[in-house]
Amino acid sequence: MTSAGREQFDVIVVGAGPAGIAAATRAAECGARVAVVDDNPALGGQIWRGGAEKAEDMQAREWMNRFQKVGPRLFPGTRVIGQQQSGMLLAEERDVPRTLRYRTLILATGARERFLPFPGWTLPNVMGAGGLQALVKSGLPIHEKRVVVAGSGPLLLAVAAYLRRHGAEIPLICEQTSWTRLAGFGFSLISHPGKIAQGLKLKLGLGFVPFAANCWPLAAQGFDRLESVLVSRNGEKQEIACDYLACGFHLVPNNELAALLGCELRGGFVAVDDFLRTSVPAVYCAGELTGIGGVELAVVEGEIAGLAAAGDESAARALFGNHRKLQKFVSSLARAFAPREELKSLSSPETIVCRCEDVTFARMGGHASSRAAKLHTRCGMGPCQGRVCGPAMEFLFSWEAASVRPPVFPARVASLSGMETELEVESDRTTGGTR
């Protein structure tokens, strides 16, 4: 094959977000030969996007400087698309395939936003909440733009604060969950003083930005781009003119690669032990992939996985206490920001659910499973491979997640040719041989 090279590492980390950075740094500090592969053009993952120069907070700068000091080999702009055989990853840098060998693998592929369909959500300028923030971090001017921030989860506050700092006007933050659930969440925060401080800081940055619970988008309106949003606020309809709708319903894990490698999943998250070992030998997992719990949890998980992967189990064990404390946050987050039932009936029959293949709610809903819907409508078979519509279908129709087939991203033919022989084996294992 035309591979750009086969290289051997003690530890390969997939994902250069907070978890991946901490994992790679800790493993390299133990003397391991470490590589980090990330699809993004720079270090940082979602929250620390853009690398050390752009980092706005201390923790980010400290970790990135520490990372650079030990200098693991970084492959930016490179996506892992599958595994050729155990111990050998197949990656793609733009058009160029790359084979990377590892003794130990750490998956730190993070999370993405959960998108739920409603009329008009495919209009240009309707984006994810983190999605709009990512574009602004990548150069999109937002000064004096009106942005309605909607959906669910603490990310909405983080995004609103960020956009406001960059000059946007935020007419309303719409949080779908109820005040009761939010209060429950606030209460459970008492055991996490760090989080309270973070919450306060955010609040300060947000000044007098109106925040509504029990509030969600009913429709995005406009001709060929967004002009206004119709929201349901405490049962009343309200129309808000805006330039952007930044909307995401909490987060779901990027578990496709883990599933492809055969790691056991529990409720969509990768099952791990105290050392963050998965069910597959020599494969560890850290960060949002094991549970949505924010940046501090991602960092400590990265540290544990990095130390354990490099063989320093006693240093890893010293972090267990802090890990357990931060982990409690995961279930309270999930409870507080679970999407409410009403969100299942936002779509009209014509609302598109699968954006790659333009499959409507009506066409999809007539089927008994995601597999049947896929066969008959091609939903989830476009280039995003169900990453956007999959979690929506699970919620809307209570379908189980579809199984993962290699490659985990659409790949150029050249890269695939190196994987052909493994394709059958891998897909038999992940689908339980039901092909």
Place this chain on the structure above:
Amino acid sequence: MSEQITLTVNGIQVSVPRGTTVAVAVLLAGAICRHSVTDEPRAPLCGMGVCYECRVKIDDVSHCRGCQTLCEHGMNVRTDD
């Protein structure tokens, strides 16, 4: 002031600061990234490389994700190709 990068989007020249992604350059040029199979106009959704709504042709390579690609001098970006 950071270095400016000049590229073309559908033949129109755009200048952006270094570090800007192609998805943003397309939006700044007032272009639409793609039209869907039922001809709806589409623009970036996720900003992080998973949704493929930002896919464009860059220097004759089709289906590049604009949000994961940094602008470079002289890049030739085409939408709906």
